[in-house]
Amino acid sequence: MSNEIEAIKDPGLPAHVHRKADSDPAAANRAERQVAILFGISALGTVLLIVSYIFVPQDLFIFIPVMGNQNAHQLGLGLGMAISLFFIGMGAIHWAKTLMPDTEVVAQRHEFRSPDSDRKEFVDAVKSGAGASGLGRRSLIKKSLGAALGLSALSPLLLLRDLGPLPKKEFETTSWKSGTYLVTDPGNRRIKASDLEVGAVAQVLPEIEDPEHRALSDIGKDAVLLIRLRPQEFNLTPAKLAMTHDGIIAFSKICSHMGCAVALYEQQTKHLLCPCHQSTFDVTRGAKVIFGPAARPLPQLDITVDGEGYLVAREPFSEPVGPSFWERNSQ
Amino acid sequence: MTIESGLGTVANYVDERTGAAAWMKKNLQKVFPDHWSFLLGEVALYSFVILLLSGTFLTFWFDPSQREVIYDGGYQPLAGLKMSAAYASTLHISFEVRGGLLMRQVHHWAALIFMSAIVAHLLRVFFTGAFRKPREGNWIIGIGLLTLGIVEGFLGYSLPDDLLSGTGIRIAEAIIQALPVVGSYISYFAFGGAFPGESFIPRIYTVHVLLLPGAFLALITAHLMLVWYQKHTQYPGPGRTEKNVVGYPLMPTYMAKAGGFFFIVFGVIAFLSAVASINPIWLYGPYTPGQISAGSQPDWYMGWLDGLVRMAPPLETHALGHTISWNILIPGLIVPGILFTGMALYPFIESWITGDKREHHLLDRPRNAPNRTALGAMSLTFMLVALINGGNDIIATHFSLTINQIMWFTRFGVLILPPIAFVITKRLCLSLQRADRELVLHGRETGTLLRLPHGEFVEVHEPISPEKAYLLTAHEQPPALELPAVDAHGVKRAGGLRNKLRSRMSVANAEAITKASVNDLKEIDHH
Numbered sequence: 001m002s003n004e005i006e007a008i009k010d011p012g013l014p015a016h017v018h019r020k021a022d023s024d025p026a027a028a029n030r031a032e033r034q035v036a037i038l039f040g041i042s043a044l045g046t047v048l049l050i051v052s053y054i055f056v057p058q059d060l061f062i063f064i065p066v067m068g069n070q071n072a073h074q075l076g077l078g079l080g081m082a083i084s085l086f087f088i089g090m091g092a093i094h095w096a097k098t099l100m101p102d103t104e105v106v107a108q109r110h111e112f113r114s115p116d117s118d119r120k121e122f123v124d125a126v127k128s129g130a131g132a133s134g135l136g137r138r139s140l141i142k143k144s145l146g147a148a149l150g151l152s153a154l155s156p157l158l159l160l161r162d163l164g165p166l167p168k169k170e171f172e173t174t175s176w177k178s179g180t181y182l183v184t185d186p187g188n189r190r191i192k193a194s195d196l197e198v199g200a201v202a203q204v205l206p207e208i209e210d211p212e213h214r215a216l217s218d219i220g221k222d223a224v225l226l227i228r229l230r231p232q233e234f235n236l237t238p239a240k241l242a243m244t245h246d247g248i249i250a251f252s253k254i255c256s257h258m259g260c261a262v263a264l265y266e267q268q269t270k271h272l273l274c275p276c277h278q279s280t281f282d283v284t285r286g287a288k289v290i291f292g293p294a295a296r297p298l299p300q301l302d303i304t305v306d307g308e309g310y311l312v313a314r315e316p317f318s319e320p321v322g323p324s325f326w327e328r329n330s331q
Numbered sequence: 332m333t334i335e336s337g338l339g340t341v342a343n344y345v346d347e348r349t350g351a352a353a354w355m356k357k358n359l360q361k362v363f364p365d366h367w368s369f370l371l372g373e374v375a376l377y378s379f380v381i382l383l384l385s386g387t388f389l390t391f392w393f394d395p396s397q398r399e400v401i402y403d404g405g406y407q408p409l410a411g412l413k414m415s416a417a418y419a420s421t422l423h424i425s426f427e428v429r430g431g432l433l434m435r436q437v438h439h440w441a442a443l444i445f446m447s448a449i450v451a452h453l454l455r456v457f458f459t460g461a462f463r464k465p466r467e468g469n470w471i472i473g474i475g476l477l478t479l480g481i482v483e484g485f486l487g488y489s490l491p492d493d494l495l496s497g498t499g500i501r502i503a504e505a506i507i508q509a510l511p512v513v514g515s516y517i518s519y520f521a522f523g524g525a526f527p528g529e530s531f532i533p534r535i536y537t538v539h540v541l542l543l544p545g546a547f548l549a550l551i552t553a554h555l556m557l558v559w560y561q562k563h564t565q566y567p568g569p570g571r572t573e574k575n576v577v578g579y580p581l582m583p584t585y586m587a588k589a590g591g592f593f594f595i596v597f598g599v600i601a602f603l604s605a606v607a608s609i610n611p612i613w614l615y616g617p618y619t620p621g622q623i624s625a626g627s628q629p630d631w632y633m634g635w636l637d638g639l640v641r642m643a644p645p646l647e648t649h650a651l652g653h654t655i656s657w658n659i660l661i662p663g664l665i666v667p668g669i670l671f672t673g674m675a676l677y678p679f680i681e682s683w684i685t686g687d688k689r690e691h692h693l694l695d696r697p698r699n700a701p702n703r704t705a706l707g708a709m710s711l712t713f714m715l716v717a718l719i720n721g722g723n724d725i726i727a728t729h730f731s732l733t734i735n736q737i738m739w740f741t742r743f744g745v746l747i748l749p750p751i752a753f754v755i756t757k758r759l760c761l762s763l764q765r766a767d768r769e770l771v772l773h774g775r776e777t778g779t780l781l782r783l784p785h786g787e788f789v790e791v792h793e794p795i796s797p798e799k800a801y802l803l804t805a806h807e808q809p810p811a812l813e814l815p816a817v818d819a820h821g822v823k824r825a826g827g828l829r830n831k832l833r834s835r836m837s838v839a840n841a842e843a844i845t846k847a848s849v850n851d852l853k854e855i856d857h858h
Contacts, residue, residue: 005848005850006848006849006850007804007848007849008771008797008800008801008804008847008848008849008852009797009801009849010569010570010572010801010805011569011570011797011798011801012569012570013569013570013577014569014570014798053429053430058426058429067606073429074432074433074605075605075606077429077430077433077605078433078436078601078602078604078605078606079602079605079606081433081601081605082598082599082601082602082604082605083598084598085594085595085597085598085601086594086595086597086598086599086601086602087598088591088594088598089591089592089593089594089595089596089597089598090591090595091591092587092588092590092591092594093587093588093591093592093595095587095591096583096584096587096588096591097588100583100584100587101579101580101583101584102579102584104577104578104579105360105362105577105578105579105580106362106570106575106576106577107361107362107562107575107576108574108575108576109562109573109574109575109576109692111690112465112561112690160520161520163520163521163523163530164519164520164521164522164523164524164528164530165519165523165524166516166519167515167516167518167519170519170525171508171515185621203621205621216527216528216618216619216620217524217525217526217527217528217620219619219620219621220501220525220526220527220620220621221525223620223621253621254620257505257658257659258501258502258505258506258640258659259501259502259504259505259526259620260498260501260502260623260627261498261620261621261622261623263622263623263625264625273734275623275624275625275626275627275724276498276502276623276627277637277640277641278641278723278724278734278738279645280734289645291734291735291738292641292645292738293640293641293642293643293644293645293658293662294645294658295645295646295647295656295658296647322505323505323508323509323656323659324508324509324647324654324655324656324659325508325509325514325515325518325654326510326511326512326513326514326515326653326654326655327515327652327653327654328653328654329652329653329654330647330649330654
């Protein structure tokens with residue numbers, strides 16, 4: 001006896017087990033009837049679909065236990081479609097499983113590798129073809145072809161140039177100017193400082209001549225949140241404190257992380273939370289980031305009031321609002 | 332004689348004009364192995380067909396335009412509001428077109444199931460080693476389809492221009508904007524100016540309904556042709572070898588089952604669409620950059636990406652008048668790039684480690700490839716932790732946790748848990764191998780207790796069938812690669828560090844519990 005390890009032998013494919021329908025004609029007929037019933041249920045589904053489409057009004061709601069109030073039209077259409085399709089599938093599979101041949105068949109595989117002679121001829125053909133073209137020897141052709149192909153790839157890029165204008169300085173500017181009035185959104189009404197109670201929060205936009213046609217791209221940069229605290233609650237540098245008015249502080253509503261609207265304000269903690277990635281900003285400390293992925297505080301807008309007590313911007317934003325970009329000069 | 336002779340006439344007609352008989356004869360009897368896990372790819376294929384059908388229906392009414400309109404349709408809560416034509420036409424499909432809402436739901440459910448099926452299919456292929464030679468190319472096509480699927484799905488749910496999806500586009504714009512040097516330019520080109528502009532929806536509409544479906548069709552065709560030509564893999568078992576394929580002939584059994592299965596997938600999707608509301612855009616309202624709804628979530632296949640972005644530490648580099656947002660670039664582009672590249676190259680990496688360049692048509696049982704299985708479990712754990720953080724706000728409100736707790740858990744978890752999953756999975760695989768060995772050598776535990784004359788209790792073991800014994804021992808256990816630092820002539824090999832790495836990984840990869848053999852059985856008999 002050698003020491004070679006002997007693997008456990010392959011007993012070969014197990015013997016085929018015949019189904020009842022293979023030998024018993026009554027079982028086969030029963031299976032046929034079952035398939036027919038399944039197809040029949042499918043037909044009923046189609047009828048339900050047609051009836052729902054034509055006769056069930058679109059605004060009819062019915063109460064169904066567990067599911068609650070459901071639109072009968074939608075439900076009828078959907079269930080009808082589901083039944084009509086599902087039972088065609090069930091019928092076909094039941095048919096295949098009970099009546100079609102279920103003997104496993106063995107087919108042979110062949111290695112994909114070609115015979116060595118073919119492989120050699122193939123390689124030779126490639127080599128001689130490449131040799132005949134002279135690509136290897138004629139380096140001038142090779143280099144100039146490479147350069148030409150590379151350059152020609154520029155043309156599709158160039159043709160895409162007119163997809164849009166150049167950004168110029170637009171990422172860095174908003175509609176806020178010195179003296180721009182703050183107006184409500186929605187409503188476009190000027191706001192008096194006295195309209196805001198302590199603890200209140202409001203979304204505002206810069207006043208423009210034609211508020212009916214305010215561009216979404218402007219809102220995307222101009223949106224500002226107004227929050228009123230008690231002045232003693234602030235913990236700000238003198239410069240930042242001077243940008244508030246009587247406890248009213250204004251921040252860009254556009255998240256400094258990825259530009260979502262920073263819309264969740266927790267009155268108790270005085271935190272602003274962005275619902276997209278949960279960056280959390282502390283209002284009392286000038287929207288300093290206290291949690292989450294944002295790397296910069298929300299830019300603060302310098303506000304004051306005019307002679308009649310209406311809120312206005314004293315200065316435009318001193319830094320770009322919204323997410324970072326390559327040209328942004330962040331300090 | 333009716334149907335049979337009719338089909339015979341058709342076959343005759345076709346052959347006389349194409350000479351296809353020889354090819355058809357061979358291929359109609361093509362053998363397909365049967366296993367439930369082979370249906371996962373089929374689900375993906377059928378969902379794609381359903382997507383094409385339902386998507387075409389939706390294009391008949393959808394207006395891919397960001398032109399501003401005043402809503403005057405039947406849904407009263409939004410009456411008189413300004414919105415884009417895209418959003419208004421989606422409302423029209425939902426409320427006025429009969430069956431429109433159903434088709435929207437079919438389209439969205441089919442997309443979710445399409446992506447789920449692709450991922451499940453990918454896991455099946457990975458854990459059974461079906462990607463090995465000669466199927467590496469098809470693996471890469473599959474990774475391409477997965478990637479395109481993620482993009483296509485994102486573009487699709489962005490089209491209605493509702494508040495939720497518009498927020499998703501805003502985030503995509505921020506990722507583009509964060510690209511060093513070219514970011515702001517590419518953003519302005521993509522959006523035709525400042526975000527959101529009026530160009531983006533029409534542009535992604537063309538990509539969504541023409542460009543990407545075309546790419547899908549081409550890749551799916553190549554994917555299926557390769558499966559056909561290379562023949563399907565099969566699970567190991569008695570009578571199944573690397574040289575054969577055991578299963579059912581295409582005509583009629585497999586055709587009926589596969590065709591029937593298409594209707595079942597369609598039926599299930601229609602059922603879900605009938606009873607489970609998905610993406611009720613009328614509740615979100617039209618998009619405006621100044622507003623947002625709490626609990627903003629992407630579809631599940633984007634959730635891991637969003638989770639990574641959420642957990643990123645607040646890192647930005649500010650230097651020389653420029654800003655680089657690592658908090659966006661690392662989770663949004665660099666990590667996914669590494670993951671997907673690694674995934675695409677995995678067949679080549681594994682073959683480099685094992686030195687195995689042979690063809691494989693028999694699948695591995697996952698326990699018999701402990702390293703690969705552990706690697707898969709590790710990657711899944713990473714994705715799962717990221718996905719959990721993608722839903723941290725929802726989880727926080729449902730389980731009375733704070734966002735901060737979940738965020739800190741996932742920030743550490745995403746680094747610590749995957750290696751733990753690797754170790755546990757590998758040990759589990761080896762334990763299962765040990766159990767297999769026990770089973771072959773000592774048989775099945777019957778649960779019958781026997782009291783011996785001297786009072787000792789023993790459990791009666793029953794030998795397992797030769798088929799089962801073969802199944803549990805059919806796998807190969809190749810030794811680790813031998814890569815000595817000096818070759819046979821005493822010359823130091825080039826690339827010492829590379830060799831050392833390869834050697835170490837090969838040893839780890841070859842770790843196994845020696846499978847039971849006839850010799851072992853004889854030895855037991857002997858005692």
